[in-house]
Amino acid sequence: xxxxxxxxAHTVIAALWHEIVPxxxxxxxxxISLLMTRSWIKAYLRELNFDFIxxxxxxxxxGNFLPDxxxxxxxxxxxxxxDLGRLVEIDQAAFRPPWQMxxxxxxxxxxxxEICMVAEVERQVRGFQISTLYQDxxxxxxxxxxxxxxxxxxGGALLHDLLRRFNERxxxxxxxxTQASNLRSQRLYRNFGFSRNGYDLPVWSIRLLVKKLEHxxxxxxxIPLLRDYSAG
Numbered sequence: 001x002x003x004x005x006x007x008x009a010h011t012v013i014a015a016l017w018h019e020i021v022p023x024x025x026x027x028x029x030x031x032i033s034l035l036m037t038r039s040w041i042k043a044y045l046r047e048l049n050f051d052f053i054x055x056x057x058x059x060x061x062x063g064n065f066l067p068d069x070x071x072x073x074x075x076x077x078x079x080x081x082x083d084l085g086r087l088v089e090i091d092q093a094a095f096r097p098p099w100q101m102x103x104x105x106x107x108x109x110x111x112x113x114e115i116c117m118v119a120e121v122e123r124q125v126r127g128f129q130i131s132t133l134y135q136d137x138x139x140x141x142x143x144x145x146x147x148x149x150x151x152x153x154x155g156g157a158l159l160h161d162l163l164r165r166f167n168e169r170x171x172x173x174x175x176x177x178t179q180a181s182n183l184r185s186q187r188l189y190r191n192f193g194f195s196r197n198g199y200d201l202p203v204w205s206i207r208l209l210v211k212k213l214e215h216x217x218x219x220x221x222x223i224p225l226l227r228d229y230s231a232g
Contacts, residue, residue, distance in 0.1 A: 033098040050204040059194035072153040079116040094144040137173030
């Protein structure tokens, strides 16, 4: 969302919102989420009855430190085109709305990424990571592990492999986003030298009242107005 400096923000934002709501309802959207990158919009979100959900936090590391990895039967390899369907399954299981990614979103993320790897256990893909480059370093855009295999070192194996590859290219500044409530992910990142850098992004959300048509069940959908692929 962008407004001209001289535009009446209250009037414009309210008009845009009321115009888009019917279209969202037509898509059977029940929850709308917004990642607030600028604080000026906060007052207007309250007026539209959005509620604060939680913060997405940013962690950063600088340097080439790598902890020792336990000896676990995990194979890390590059993503292949036929892996994408499996990656969607893992992502949908590992994240809850609004953080889940669709097939098209994962495919697009993989296309623009610098490094994309999967982790195999007994020849079955159980996790993956997608990372990008930016001007001053690298960003871990997505790290997901199948829920029943979490806590077994798979995420650590993917992260270790990623950081090793960046170290070899002398890229030593890496960032990652995760939810403030995701304490397991934060522990993993801290073990690899990450710490919070203070760049937190609030997530706001609103529930829409969807009128159900008689004899027709509408699918539940969560639509993000602003999307950030939080690594998890």
